[in-house]
Amino acid sequence: MGVNEPGSSTAVAITNIVKRYGIGDASVLALNDVSLEIQDNEFFTLLGPSGCGKTTLLRIIAGFEQVTAGVVHLYGEEIEQLPANKRPVNTVFQQYALFPHMSVLENIAFGLRMLGKGKAEIESRAKQMLDLVQLGGFADRRPAQLSGGQQQRVALARALAPAPKVLLLDEPLSALDLKLRQAMRVELKQIQEDTGITFVFVTHDQEEALTMSDRIAVMSSGELQQIGTAHEVYEEPRNKFVAGFIGETNLLDVTVEEVRADAAMCRVGDGAPIACSVAGNTTKGARGHISIRPERMSVSKPKRGDKLTGIVDRLVYLGTDTQCLLHLDNGTEITVRAQNAHESTLGVGPGDRAALNIDAGAARLLVD
Amino acid sequence: MAAPGSDIRRYPGFLPITILCLVMLYAPLIIVMIYSFNDSRSITSWGGFSLRWYEEVFFGLEAAKFKVAALNSLFIAVMAGITSTVLATAAALAMIRGGSFRGKPASFALINLPLMVPEIVTAVATLIFFSTIGFTRGVATILVAHIVFCIPFAYLPIAARLQGIESVYEQAAMDLYASRAQAFWQVLMPLMLPGIISGFLLAFIISLDDFIITNFVKGAGVETLPTAIFGAVKQGIKPNIMALSTLMLLISVIFVTISYFVGKSGAKSSQ
Ligand SMILES: Nc1ncnc2c1ncn2[C@@H]1O[C@H](COP(=O)(O)OP(=O)(O)O)[C@@H](O)[C@H]1O
Ligand SMILES: [Mg+2]
Numbered sequence: 001m002g003v004n005e006p007g008s009s010t011a012v013a014i015t016n017i018v019k020r021y022g023i024g025d026a027s028v029l030a031l032n033d034v035s036l037e038i039q040d041n042e043f044f045t046l047l048g049p050s051g052c053g054k055t056t057l058l059r060i061i062a063g064f065e066q067v068t069a070g071v072v073h074l075y076g077e078e079i080e081q082l083p084a085n086k087r088p089v090n091t092v093f094q095q096y097a098l099f100p101h102m103s104v105l106e107n108i109a110f111g112l113r114m115l116g117k118g119k120a121e122i123e124s125r126a127k128q129m130l131d132l133v134q135l136g137g138f139a140d141r142r143p144a145q146l147s148g149g150q151q152q153r154v155a156l157a158r159a160l161a162p163a164p165k166v167l168l169l170d171e172p173l174s175a176l177d178l179k180l181r182q183a184m185r186v187e188l189k190q191i192q193e194d195t196g197i198t199f200v201f202v203t204h205d206q207e208e209a210l211t212m213s214d215r216i217a218v219m220s221s222g223e224l225q226q227i228g229t230a231h232e233v234y235e236e237p238r239n240k241f242v243a244g245f246i247g248e249t250n251l252l253d254v255t256v257e258e259v260r261a262d263a264a265m266c267r268v269g270d271g272a273p274i275a276c277s278v279a280g281n282t283t284k285g286a287r288g289h290i291s292i293r294p295e296r297m298s299v300s301k302p303k304r305g306d307k308l309t310g311i312v313d314r315l316v317y318l319g320t321d322t323q324c325l326l327h328l329d330n331g332t333e334i335t336v337r338a339q340n341a342h343e344s345t346l347g348v349g350p351g352d353r354a355a356l357n358i359d360a361g362a363a364r365l366l367v368d
Numbered sequence: 369m370a371a372p373g374s375d376i377r378r379y380p381g382f383l384p385i386t387i388l389c390l391v392m393l394y395a396p397l398i399i400v401m402i403y404s405f406n407d408s409r410s411i412t413s414w415g416g417f418s419l420r421w422y423e424e425v426f427f428g429l430e431a432a433k434f435k436v437a438a439l440n441s442l443f444i445a446v447m448a449g450i451t452s453t454v455l456a457t458a459a460a461l462a463m464i465r466g467g468s469f470r471g472k473p474a475s476f477a478l479i480n481l482p483l484m485v486p487e488i489v490t491a492v493a494t495l496i497f498f499s500t501i502g503f504t505r506g507v508a509t510i511l512v513a514h515i516v517f518c519i520p521f522a523y524l525p526i527a528a529r530l531q532g533i534e535s536v537y538e539q540a541a542m543d544l545y546a547s548r549a550q551a552f553w554q555v556l557m558p559l560m561l562p563g564i565i566s567g568f569l570l571a572f573i574i575s576l577d578d579f580i581i582t583n584f585v586k587g588a589g590v591e592t593l594p595t596a597i598f599g600a601v602k603q604g605i606k607p608n609i610m611a612l613s614t615l616m617l618l619i620s621v622i623f624v625t626i627s628y629f630v631g632k633s634g635a636k637s638s639q
Contacts (some may be wrong), residue, residue, distance in 0.1 A: 064539055085542045097540040101558040111544035162545065 002064075008093050011166055011198040012038040012061060017054050017070035023189050025335040029082070030056040032222040034070075037039045038200060040167075041216075043192050045201045048219035049245070054202040055094075055102050057152035057219075061200065063087050068084060073227040075165060083115075092169040096151050105130065105139040108143075111162035132191065142255035149180045156191070173208065192289040206246045210234065218242050238279045240366050248299070250334050251289045254365070256282050266290055269330050271307035274358060276365040279341035289366045292335040296328055296362030299354040301326050310334070312348050342359050382561045397617065403608035409577065413607055421611035428608060430600065437596035440507060441576055444592060448514035449522075449572035450614060455515070456522035456567055457560070482517040490517060490585040505587035512628045514575045515587045522567035529563025562630050569627040573620055 019031040030053045036201045046054045059065040061072060063084030069201045072079055079087055090111065098107050109126040117125070130136055133153035134216040141297045144149055152172060159167055172179045172188075203209055208232040209216050218241070220232055226238040238244035238277035240251065255265035257273045264282055265273040268290070276290050302309045321338070325332040334356060348354040376382060404422070404444025440598060459479050463472065482490060494513050503509055537559060541551035580596040586595060592614065600609055 027407060064543075083541070083542075085545050085547060089543075091540070091543045093536055093540060095534075095536065097534070097536040098538070098557055099537065109548075110541070114541075114545040114547075114550060159546070 009040045010037050011040045011042065012200065013071075013073040014038075014057070014061075015071045015073070017057070017072070018068045019053070019060065019061065019065065020068045024277055030222055031060075034219075034222075036217055036227055038198060040075075040198055041196050043189060043199045043201065043212055043214045045203060045213035045216045046219060047203055047216050047246075048225075050204055051221075052219045053222040054204075054219060055170055057169055058091070058200065058202055061166070062089055062091050068222060071161075082104070088165040088314060090164040090167055091106040092152075092155045092159045092167070092172045094106060094172070094174065096143075096155040098151055098154055098158070100143055102140060103137065103140050104146070107143065107154055107160060108158045108161050109276070110158065112368055115162055116177050125161055129161045132160070133157045134284045139306055149184070152184070154175060156188075160191070160195065160197070164197065166200060167192075169199060169200055169201045171204065174203070174205070181208070188212060210246070213279055215286060218245060220245070235364075236277065236279065237291060237364065237366070238325070240289060240291070244367060248294050248335060249291045249336075250294065251291055251330075251366075252332055252334075254290050256286045256288065256289055256365070258283055266363070266365055268308060272364050276363040277359070278365045278367070280367045285365070290363040291366055292358055292363050294323070294335045295321075295339075296359045297334070297336045298357045298359075299326060299336050299348055300351050300357060302355040307311050307357075308356040309353060310356065312352050312354050314348050324354075328352060328356065379625075389599060397582070400610045401614050401617070403607060406607055406610075409490055411448040411605065422615075424608040425611050425615070430608070433591070434593070434596055434612065437591040438595045440510075440591065441593040444511050444514055445572045445575040447511055447517050448575040449568050451515045452518035452571045453522045453526070453564060456526050457564055459519070459523055460530050461525040464527060470524065474623040480520045483520045487580045488519075492580040494581060495584040500613040504584060506590050509585045509587070510590070510592065513581050514578065517578070517581060518571035518575050522571040525566035525570060525627075526560065526563045529566075531558055546639050565630045566627045569630075571621045573623050577620070579615065584620050588639065601615050 009010065014034055014036050017031050017034045018029075021028045021030055031324040034053075047056060048054055056065060060067055063079070063082060067080070067324045074087065074089070089101075100111065102110070105126055108129050109122045112122040112125055127136075127139070130139060133156055135150060135153055135157070138146065138150065138154075143154065146154065152175070154167075155172070164229070169188075172200045172258050176184060180341065185208060188199075188201075192247075201209075201212065208221045213230055215227060215229055216233050220241050226233055226242045228236070233242055233246050237249075243251070252268050254268050254274075254276075256264050257267050259278075259282060262277070264276050264278050266276050266288070267273050274290070282288065299312070308328065309325045312329050313325040313333075316323040317340075318337075322340055324336040324338065327335060328334055336356070403414075404412055405417050405419065406415055407420065409417035425431065425551075444475075456479075459475075463476060464546060480505070495518075498509050533556065537555050538551045541555040542548070546554065577594055578592075579598065580604075582592050583595050586592070591599065593612075597609055597612060600606070
């Protein structure tokens with residue numbers, strides 16, 4: 001198959017990848033049967049806690065690690081036998097790995113030089129990249145003379161300069177402070193859209209993943225948990241891990257009362273049945289959990305007939321929101337968030353009895 | 369800053385012990401340096417300032433002998449320094465970048481053995497070795513012996529430097545389409561260079577002032593500076609020996625200083 005032929009819109013295809021470091025008892029299973037497809041021109045994010053195998057997967061695509069089993073295709077071509085320096089893929093390393101003995105411009109020109117491009121082309125392309133990352137005046141500096149944010153930009157420009165088919169970014173923003181990180185998110189996304197290069201972005205920061213990605217692959221302990229858009233992984237988590245890792249959530253034990261085409265009626269304790277969207281298959285009478293986001297619930301003074309009630313433990317003022325920690329009568333701890341937008345008050349204070357109200361469509365049933 | 373309790377200056381007797389150590393170490397050197405400028409022939413009484421002994425070193429009766437010895441020393445030190453540095457660099461690359469291979473601890477021990485074995489033992493063993501294989505003793509035997517015992521001295525700074533260079537730099541180079549050779553020569557080598565220069569300078573100095581092994585393996589009539597000085601001293605210490613010693617000390621100090629600054633600038637640029 002040809003590279004980049006029209007119609008082959010899959011940039012990277014990972015099929016049943018297993019990666020085991022070491023042998024015997026001391027071995028670590030870093031990736032366990034991971035399959036996913038990354039589309040051409042996509043901003044694709046690998047999201048998961050530290051140690052879940054994100055870097056390993058990235059290094060497999062880059063060609064720095066051999067798979068134990070499985071295949072990797074790049075634009076339809078199997079790249080197993082291709083060494084790192086023959087793959088049209090560039091990496092922005094977590095610690096940038098800028099060459100300390102070269103100037104900023106020489107760093108950016110390195111890839112082009114290795115590709116054997118002409119002097120004039122190298123020069124103009126490197127300058128163009130410098131401008132792209134807004135470091136026009138820093139061409140002759142050494143990396144050690146730059147701030148962390150500037151080094152990060154140089155690393156980005158260096159990796160983009162040879163116009164790779166796929167750009168791999170390993171937690172590139174994690175060493176920056178919050179303000180800079182937020183600004184870089186927007187800028188990275190902009191650069192991805194402008195260049196049209198497929199980005200594979202690794203992060204453990206769910207907010208980062210949600211703000212930039214076209215699609216997110218959520219990983220945990222070497223296994224893929226869910227792939228979807230930001231909206232999908234947040235609103236329709238497939239399991240408890242995804243629900244808990246992306247954003248905050250509350251889990252309530254439920255019994256399934258009734259199963260419909262795309263929803264289920266579930267009962268919390270002896271309360272009224274709640275309509276839930278369902279991840280996977282379930283049957284009547286099954287036990288499970290529902291996940292409800294803190295912002296999709298409210299507390300109020302209890303009225304007669306309210307079944308979901310408890311005692312307010314604490315109110316925490318968070319600026320834009322107020323967080324209410326509620327201790328339900330059945331023992332479950334619940335977090336509710338209310339916006340401080342209006343003059344409204346929660347109407348309850350610490351130690352008061354309160355009723356918990358769940359917004360329509362807010363509950364999602366997770367089958368274990 | 370050190371916590372007040374652990375400040376070394378608070379230990380009783382610190383000052384006298386320090387002074388004693390410094391005097392023991394440096395008083396002889398300072399005396400030699402001072403008396404190398406003595407106008408008198410005596411090595412115990414001061415007869416005014418003069419440079420006559422330096423003149424004697426370069427133009428006196430023994431000047432020719434010292435000149436040959438000095439050239440021998442220089443030639444051997446440069447060649448032994450270069451060769452052992454190349455070997456030590458290869459060894460460091462294998463030990464630190466070569467992954468784990470069978471016999472790695474043994475290789476490490478082997479490389480560093482000359483540091484542990486008493487020099488006189490090495491000297492005798494080397495002499496026996498050369499006699500057994502029927503090698504004519506001369507500059508070549510000295511050179512071979514020097515290369516061998518200089519390797520660990522060159523190895524130490526090179527290995528230390530390489531250990532501090534994360535392999536992500538080479539990976540970044542390969543990621544940017546460099547071949548293995550290009551990644552080595554254009555990225556790893558420049559980063560290792562301060563360590564390699566330090567290693568070379570150390571090996572050079574160690575070779576330059578070696579006496580014991582040289583004295584065993586040199587052929588009759590072949591002299592290096594240290595053996596020539598020893599030969600001259602056997603006939604009584606003359607102030608020109610002090611002048612010569614002072615010159616050698618000066619060269620050593622210059623080289624060690626260069627080595628120090630090269631190491632320091634290397635550490636700075638790699639941050
Ligand atoms: N070179 C290696 N040798 C042995 N184990 C490794 C190696 N690299 C990573 N691991 C292990 O593999 C797992 C996944 O690591 P990694 O891919 O770095 O995770 P992440 O990038 O998500 O933090 C971890 O348990 C880690 O300890
Ligand atoms: Mg990682």
